[in-house]
Amino acid sequence: MSITFYEHSKTFRLDTRDSSYLMAISKYGDLLHLYYGDRIPDEDLSYLIELRDRGFSPNPHEAGNDRTFSLDFLPQEFSTSDSGDYRVESIGVRNADGSRIFAGKAAGHTIYSGKYKVPGMPSVRALEGEGTDTLEIRLKDAASGVSVVLYYGVFEEKNVITRAVRVVNEGEGPIRLEKLMSVTLDFKEANYDWITLDGRHMMERHPSRSAIRNGVQSVGSTRGSSSHQHNPFVILCEKTADEDRGRCYGCSFVYSGNFLAEAERDQYRQLRLNMGIHPTNFEFRLEPGEDFFSPEAVLAYSGNGLTGLSHIYHRLYRENLGTSPYRKLPRPVVINSWEAAYFDFDEEKLLNIARESLDMGVELFVLDDGWFGKRDDDCSGLGDWKVNRHKLKGGLSGLSEQIHEMGLKFGLWVEPEMVSEDSDLFREHPDWHLGIKGRPATRGRYQLVLDLSRKDVCDYIIDSLNRILDEARIEYIKWDLNRNITDVWSGQTDKERQGEVMHRYMLGLYRIMDEVILTHPDVLFCGCSGGGGRFDPAMLYYQPQIWCSDNTDAINRLKIQYGTSFVYPISSLEAHVSICPNHQTGRTVSLATRGIVASGGILGYELNSTVLDREEKELCRKQVEAYKENYALIADGDYYRLTSPFENHYVTAWQHVSANRTQALVSLVLTDTEGNDGQLYLKLKGLKKEAFYRINGDEERRYSGAVLMNAGLPIPGTLKQYEGIQFKLQQIMEGTL
Ligand code: GLA
Helix, strand or coil: CCEEEECCCCEEEEECCCEEEEEEECCCCCEEEEEEEECCCCCCCHHHCCCCCCCCCCCCHHHCCCCCCCCCCCCECCCCECCCCCCCCCEEEECCCCCCCECCEEEEEEEEECCCCCCCCCCECCCCCCCEEEEEEEEEECCCCEEEEEEEEEECCCCEEEEEEEEEECCCCCEEEEEEEEEEEEECCCCEEEEEEEEECCEEEEEEEEECCEEEEEEEECCCCCCCCEEEEEEEEECCCCCCCECEEEEEEECCCCEEEEEEECCCCCEEEEEEECCCCCCEEECCCCEEECCEEEEEEECEHHHHHHHHHHHHHHHCECCCHHHCCCCCCEEECHHHHCCCCCHHHHHHHHHHHHHHCCCEEEECCCCECCCCCCCECCCCCCECCCCCCCHHHHHHHHHHHCCCEEEEEECCCEECCECHHHHHCCCCECCCCCCCCCCECCEEEECCCCHHHHHHHHHHHHHHHHHCCCCEEEECCCCCCCCCCCCCCCHHHHHHHHHHHHHHHHHHHHHHCCCCCCCEEEECECCECCCCHHHHHHCCEEECCCCCCHHHHHHHHHHHCCCCCHHHEEEEEECCCCCCCCCCCCHHHHHHHHCCCEEEEECCHHHCCHHHHHHHHHHHHHHHHCHHHHHHCEEEECCCCCCCCCEEEEEEECCCCCEEEEEEEECCCCCCCCCEEECCCCCCCCEEEEECCCCCCCEEHHHHHHCCEEECCCCCCCCEEEEEEEEEEECCC
16 A cells, blocks of 8 residues: 555655655644655654744634744645635635635545546546555535545556545535645745746747746646647756756646646745646536536656656556557558648549558548538538538548548548537527627637537537547547637526636536547547647547647757657657648758658658659658557657757757667757767667667677767768658677676
8 A cells, every 4th residue: 555644643655666745734633745755764754844933924723822833834735725824825715605715624534545536527547456546635624614625646656646636515505616726736945947838839848947936937728728838737846957867746737728837936935836727717606515626637756857757657648548449559650631632622632642642651541621511711611510522522431431442541630619600500509609698709710619518519519420430431530629718608607607617618528528539449539739739638538649739840840749758658749741841831851851750759641642752652651661660669668858959959869768678769850060060979868788789780880788878879970951860779688898
């Protein structure tokens, strides 16, 4: 059992293989945080609770004339509000009497093996025999009757602690929940940096690192999705931490809607990290007896740098998120019609693209946007999930059959959460979108967002998608979301409950996904939101891979894929080779380099194969062949960022290493060059020091892991700007040095 409670000291201890997490109940019943970090022996840590009479620090009533006890500076597991803790709060609740206070005192706990459940939302699963335990701690505010249950899921071998919170109204009148964080994590000292993944459409998840300063700093999304702008993931790390060294804490949020990650450095240089649903436009009314569950947050600690932290998340999200059999299966190499044809196609054109891609080794043809309703551009048709017979005479099944006859599988694009005003669906149900009565709704990409807080709307989407999946042989669905949400108001919700609509939208979306995706385990679902606008663990629960970005420029992709890799496994990151000059940046990069970069994720193609010449197709075929040969290494191996494209302007390099460290694949791209430059070397990682490796099958030369990791591999001086190269390492024998 990884969870222990010591009655005499009222201390809870949670242990994973390499980390420990401790908390204790104070003499007045408050749940105080003691420690999170490297695994430590069983010792009394009560000395960490420092009591002192400090000016302007209020004392709880129970403390009587003890002026040394104050929640103003004590580290907590779930902060109170309006009772002496002025830091960013874990909960904001308007009680039945109008007060806005929560002063929860420990009121019992339960420890059991297995993982708690988060109803209605995706969460990390415990695998059979994995040894996952749960701790539930109840905090109760006796005066208001509001109770909070804190959930801790301990994944011992995986070095992960998951958190979730449930609020129960045990009082006699209705309460209004205005803020609820899924996790609060207090640190005694705050000399940390924090790393967030930020960006915009076509430039997602660029890491930014800055020192935590006094006061509150935050990132979040109020866009109705986890967003291109900030990812629901943050790292706190020591200032000296780098890829290989230093203490690092990760916090990842399993939710696809609005989120807030806030860090506050207080007057005593202490730090609080909060993560949860963004309180903007969030308000939940709970009648007596009702409860509210927060989404899950996933904490991980690495005492040996950022790579170690990434490895923890990669493994957890590869193995414990969702049930899709594709988590463990090789993913097909797709060719997608979007950049090849956009909206301008008919059956013949698509079949030609598919036929011409056969020589490239492609396995699945994806028909992107434009196949349904009246959809010749992005101004109409969304919501009408019926095939457009002008474009596809034989319907979806006719096209799919012909594609299958060629020996390819068939995939389809959908954007189920949307409606165009020029659509039959809108004409029939003009009130089915999110929109405030009496105000024309704000458009995005000339489309409106369906009101997924409504059951009838969700049922329509479930039926439409299930019908499409029954209508033709479809092995892959790309599920898109091409605008952010505005006008959050539902015609079916009382005016006092409009603050619930945004979260109810997410619950509606997860129900749709439960009923469409989980009932079609044989179909591979790929997430998308204008590229990577909804790249989060909740989406990965349903869709094991996500279209990383609408930006397919190989050089820009180096940065996007680098940032994404801090938390998300390589097997989740769909990357395509597209045509040059690149449609987003106008840059020309060799087909070979485009292949190397796209093979740094789940490889696919997104180009008009009919314009490729024989040599180019042959090169693609070789790329696919090499990629498939290395698939297990790429998708399931340990991933190392060898250089950062943000710090090293010359070389971006990364490495995949097999679990037994007998094989590795090193990839690099020269992003800039100088005339007459000196020799560059690349220091490899994750190899066995004492073993010898051959590189690219060269029989003449062998290198020890120690040499490759300490002296480095020479980068060929003949490489020109934007050229890349891959080295395959194979261990030949163990040796002693
Ligand atoms: C989004 C996606 C693209 C493509 C278009 C179609 O932008 O990210 O890949 O599917 O929609 O409209």
